[in-house]
Amino acid sequence: MDPQDFLDVDRELSDEERAIRDAVADFSAAELMPHVADWFDAGTIPDPRGLARDLGKLGVFGMHLTGYGCAGTSAVSYGLACRELEAVDSGLRSFVSVQGSLAMTAIHRYGTDAQKQEWLPRMATGEVLGCFALTEHDSGSDPGSMRTRARRDGDDWVLDGTKMWITNGSVADVAVVWAGTGEGIRGFLVPCSTPGFTANVVHRKLSLRASITAELVLDGVRLPAGALLPGAEGLKAPLSCLSEARYGIVWGVAGAARSCLLASVEYAKTREQFGRPIGAFQLTQRKLADMLVDVNHAMMTALRVGRLKDAGRAHHSQVSFGKLANVRAAQRVAATARGVHGANGITLEYPVMRHMVNLETVATYEGTEEVHALTLGRALTGLDAFR
Known part of the structure; x- marks a missing residue:
């Protein structure tokens, strides 16, 4: 009897789902498993951009999304990929999940076509890394109490606040930042090179060490009107x-x-x-x-x-x-x-x-x-x- 599939669940999978599972499992065994203990011990991923490019070639970033360079696989196929990655380490599955299920999904679901065209194809290949900035020091399970604010200044938006526990925050190229406005909570695409944007790496973690976690500080970050995700209105x-x-x-x-x-x-x-x-x-x-x-x-x-x-x-x-x-x-x-x-x-x-x-x-x-x-x-x- 196979202990990892004692009830023969594999029989319920399609050939395509098995092929995706096996491809991710083979990559994980060859490229991730030999190094993950050292990464955990060091408390970081030494070459996150190299890892992102490799994962992009594997096709796991935003793989459940359709169009804009995304694979458009089934939810089960994506789940199987997550299973094989986390069988190595939760931090590695989180690396993929934050990119695809959070940052890319936000853009795919709530962005304009221009925003999708600008970011999603490069995020799918791993050329561009994203992060998802919702949680704050005093706003975890109650995100509606967030203190980060965005105010209008002419045609621009100006963001001020601090986000905490942001996976990939210090290596990201773009942050999906959620902030309170006079019109409720809204989402913004913030290039991480924008003046006033700072990412501070969180050290001395005792868990999820093979992962990069950051505090994000937004101090008068000025964005054009086109940075707003127009479909994202409210906490939902x-x-x-x-x-x-x-x-x-x-x-x-x-x-x-x-x-x-x-x-x-x-x-x-x-x-x-x-x-x-x-x-x-x-x-x-x-x-x-x-x-x-x-x-x-x-x-x-x-x-x-x-x-x-x-x-x-x-x-x-x-x-x-x-x-x-x-x-x-x-x-x-x-x-x-x-x-x-x-x-x-x-x-x-x-x-x-x-x-x-x-x-x-x-x-x-x-x-x-x-x-x-x-x-x-x-x-x-x-x-x-x-x-």
Whole structure:
């Protein structure tokens, strides 16, 4: 029996979906896995632009979008790509997700044709990197309380404020910045070379270390009228982009969990104590069995949400269901895997501790566990408990 596909979910995939999955898996094994422990240890991606170009050639940036140089694949194909990337490291899936599901989706969904033509083809190839600036120091789960403001000055807009925890922020060429205006929350395309725009790298992270995170400071950033995303009006616009990113997480964490399970099965068969492999002990087998169930449940959940999405029937609360359930499952698997590996589990020689601490971040970004639980509670009762 195949532990990573115990219920033969692979049979439910199309030939095209398998081909995309295998291409990303092969790239990940050859180009990412040999280096990721060192990147995590160093707390950065040493050559993000080189990585972006390679990922652009692979076709994963905005691959679920149509036109403007984007591949136009199915949601399931995109999810499978996220799974294979996060099986290596959550930071690498986040690198792709922020570019495609957040920055590119915002432009694709809410921009003018001219804005799309200017940015999307180059972002799809990895020539241009983008970031998505919504979160602030005091505005996380409640983005409507953001303090960043945009005011009109003649035909221009002037932006002031600070954004925090922005993935790719210090290496991006363009930032999708959300700001309050007299007309509500609006989105702006901010070239990162604009005077008054500063990106400060966040150091000393204990999680998602193979990723680049920044604080963005906007001090009198002056933009032309054409920088406004005209279709993005109100908080629903950035939240719809977040739902796209959450969908990638539903698949991605299934990959992280799978990596932990496979490492644990191999370790349990080769690590000997008391004269036999630890996998021969009942307690270890129970741990492996629980991990197996969580991994395969997560994959089935991801595939179901993906099929709903491809059919145009996925509600944002179903994406919340997937994120809540699959992140919880992945955290259980990673913690159990760390225990199976004993003292070796805390080293970078094995992937389990790296996945375990990464999942601590994944559990809180793109909506905390509590936010998704309340989203499901509202879907069940029709009553809003957020306020």
